[in-house]
């Protein structure tokens with residue numbers, strides 16, 4: 001089956017997103033005036049991260065120091081970056097794209113690939129569909145995108161980079177000669193400045209020149225692997241698949257209904273420990289941490305109550321989650337009403353790959369993290385029931401299977 005790939009790219013993402021927010025607040029549209037996103041305007045430090053088209057007319061470039069930009073254009077409006085805003089808009093834009101595509105690969109905060117292969121019956125006209133996606137994003141979220149349509153990822157991405165903003169471009173095999181080959185060789189994806197210079201010196205000025213070279217010559221010039229790849233790219237060949245990674249969970253929750261009503265704090269704590277242990281292990285397996293823990297209870301007359309608390313920093317250890325849940329529970333429960341359900345949920349989840357090293361790292365906390373990792377590893381190999389956390393944490397009571405069996409594990413979307 002012929003592949004059909006869309007590449008969707010937000011036009012000047014950071015500036016557009018800031019503008020969309022300002023417009024909602026009744027403020028000026030930064031896209032229409034000389035403006036940029038960048039470092040602290042008061043201190044004149046930092047660099048330009050994104051600029052408006054009017055700012056570009058003053059010769060302001062991305063990556064330029066803020067002081068230099070202000071000399072070129074003293075009336076330049078500078079907005080500080082706001083990555084949580086970007087994250088929100090990014091998610092909103094991907095959510096719209098997901099509604100149309102059987103598979104989606106996020107490529108960066110403001111770019112994604114959609115695999116539309118085999119959707120002819122649903123969407124007979126791919127170009128009309130691209131316009132629809134583009135317009136829905138513009139009309140509901142307030143910023144524009146470019147859509148590139150092609151038979152593979154490489155060409156879809158090249159196509160979305162053609163004239164901007166708010167445009168749809170195709171780059172099908174019969175269009176390579178007119179649309180791709182006349183471009184300077186440095187514009188081919190993955191060709192950096194050094195390679196572009198090298199190619200130009202060898203008389204290869206355009207992507208078309210590159211496509212027509214004998215592959216052997218390119219291999220001799222650039223090395224075997226790189227030579228073969230660039231030759232294929234220049235000819236519009238790319239077989240890389242769309243990698244659709246499941247959306248990350250927004251939070252993790254777990255709850256259990258108890259057979260005999262819970263009527264003592266001791267009983268409740270044992271259950272909370274089992275729940276904390278299970279839900280945090282699941283979160284750790286995803287490499288996530290939580291900054292907000294909530295406990296919910298249901299009394300035997302079916303009244304629900306919950307209590308939550310924010311943490312000073314994201315956490316993932318069973319110990320911290322259990323201790324917090326225990327405190328929340330004691331603040332929540334009147335100590336006599338019988339309970340029939342207990343639950344813990346973890347929200348404000350983050351995936352900080354470059355974990356911040358605290359200056360005040362607590363060696364005890366580090367020990368707990370190591371313990372968690374060891375327990376997780378053993379369970380991964382031998383099963384969840386091989387180690388009961390109650391024993392591990394020095395609690396003499398081991399939480400029984402009676403509770404475990406009814407535990408309901410949920411992944412929040």
Ligand SMILES: [Mg+2]
Nearest residue numbers: 009010011110
């Ligand atoms: Mg972009």
